Amino acid sequence: MTRHAMRKPEILSPAGNMTCLQAALDAGADAVYLGLGTLNMRARASANFTRDELPDAARRCRERGAKLYLVLNTIVFEDELAEAEDIIRFAKPHADAFIVSDWGVVSLCRKHGTPFHVSTQMSCSNSSAAAFLKSQGASRVVLARECTLAEAAKIAARSGIEVETFVHGAQCVAESGRCLLSHDAYGCSANRGECHQPCRRRFLVKAIDRFTDADGNPLHDADTEFEVEPHTVLSAKDLCSLPFVDKLMAAGIASFKIEGRARNANYVKTVTEAYREAVDAVADGTFTQELAARLVEKTKTVFHREFSTGLYFGRPGADQFTDAEDSTATTVKRHVGVVMDYFLKAGIAQVKIQDCPVRVGDKLQIHGPTTGVQEFAVASLRRDDEIPAVAEKGTWVTFPAPRCRVGDKVFLIQAAGAKPGDSGQSRRRRQQPPSQGD
Numbered sequence: 001m002t003r004h005a006m007r008k009p010e011i012l013s014p015a016g017n018m019t020c021l022q023a024a025l026d027a028g029a030d031a032v033y034l035g036l037g038t039l040n041m042r043a044r045a046s047a048n049f050t051r052d053e054l055p056d057a058a059r060r061c062r063e064r065g066a067k068l069y070l071v072l073n074t075i076v077f078e079d080e081l082a083e084a085e086d087i088i089r090f091a092k093p094h095a096d097a098f099i100v101s102d103w104g105v106v107s108l109c110r111k112h113g114t115p116f117h118v119s120t121q122m123s124c125s126n127s128s129a130a131a132f133l134k135s136q137g138a139s140r141v142v143l144a145r146e147c148t149l150a151e152a153a154k155i156a157a158r159s160g161i162e163v164e165t166f167v168h169g170a171q172c173v174a175e176s177g178r179c180l181l182s183h184d185a186y187g188c189s190a191n192r193g194e195c196h197q198p199c200r201r202r203f204l205v206k207a208i209d210r211f212t213d214a215d216g217n218p219l220h221d222a223d224t225e226f227e228v229e230p231h232t233v234l235s236a237k238d239l240c241s242l243p244f245v246d247k248l249m250a251a252g253i254a255s256f257k258i259e260g261r262a263r264n265a266n267y268v269k270t271v272t273e274a275y276r277e278a279v280d281a282v283a284d285g286t287f288t289q290e291l292a293a294r295l296v297e298k299t300k301t302v303f304h305r306e307f308s309t310g311l312y313f314g315r316p317g318a319d320q321f322t323d324a325e326d327s328t329a330t331t332v333k334r335h336v337g338v339v340m341d342y343f344l345k346a347g348i349a350q351v352k353i354q355d356c357p358v359r360v361g362d363k364l365q366i367h368g369p370t371t372g373v374q375e376f377a378v379a380s381l382r383r384d385d386e387i388p389a390v391a392e393k394g395t396w397v398t399f400p401a402p403r404c405r406v407g408d409k410v411f412l413i414q415a416a417g418a419k420p421g422d423s424g425q426s427r428r429r430r431q432q433p434p435s436q437g438d
Contacts, residue, residue, distance in 0.1 A: 008279060009248070016260075019369050030067065032061060043192065071098075074193055130143075131161065152165055156252035156253060198234075258272065301329060333413050338410065351398070364413065
């Protein structure tokens, strides 16, 4: 396929809340996907929208020419069919399509004439299955995570249906995410959006059989436990497709899906920007491996585990798993405080310092449902007629800032390893990776 004939894929970003949605749109997403708090694969409230928020979310997307997909992709039990139908009725005017994995929900979408995409949970892994799903009314299939790049290209060419694949973010150790480990360990089903991720934890090996010597006498070390090394034997690396975005586009994949409805707005903004730039570069003929490397480094500044190419170039092997317990992000964000006021004509924010102090030169981010994510360096500090060297905890301060709103949260961005009190000029890497909360 020539560059001129190559279709630009849709960049599909996650939105766990309105701030993430705004960040995605500002970063150049062509579409966002979100849930309404039930019957989707992220059951936690912090990764979902309310019904009251959905019309505003749809309005924002339409104003930007972007699409909104509603996730309705858990298994659905008999007594939940009425709830699923109620969600479809309510969301139909606001959603461009529903992402589904249950045949009962497929039938409800067909009943109400709503477009639907088949979730990766259905494990569509060949062109025959994709063509059948098209015959049942699906307008798109999200391929099984196990498909290689070559297989994805064949399915896209032979099935006659739009193909979507994941390009970035967390990967599940189980086949297309259908795992019973969390349910068995904690009674919280991954297939109901409740996964507690036991695969990300350490493991011990302990013998069940009794150890004896040659005469049948029990040995003293019968209860010995061994810690498995690497201890995260089931923890898959994150996927990063930036180095081969050109190959994904040449394969005819219609939509590039970024995982992360449970991740923060800075992650959404940073990763969406990276893929926007990469896709545009491929389309205009300026994509290079040097550009890809720079964009990979950019995505490393936000939450991630070790990166891999996923299963695009082969079936699972030992190199698909990470020994890192948590994020290996090169930066962390620390809560500073909240915006008390914003003086529009002057472009000045008044901020209450609740946690981390702020100095001139510090890199800050302001997060808010309407603001999205705004990043800037502090040019000056002022408090009435004072020009403080540092804005300490428990005080307030003003400084030049991009447009923001009262109540927005302010964060300090530092290199991983910097202490909260370090200035922007004296930062260093720390030895342990930041927690997921960063």
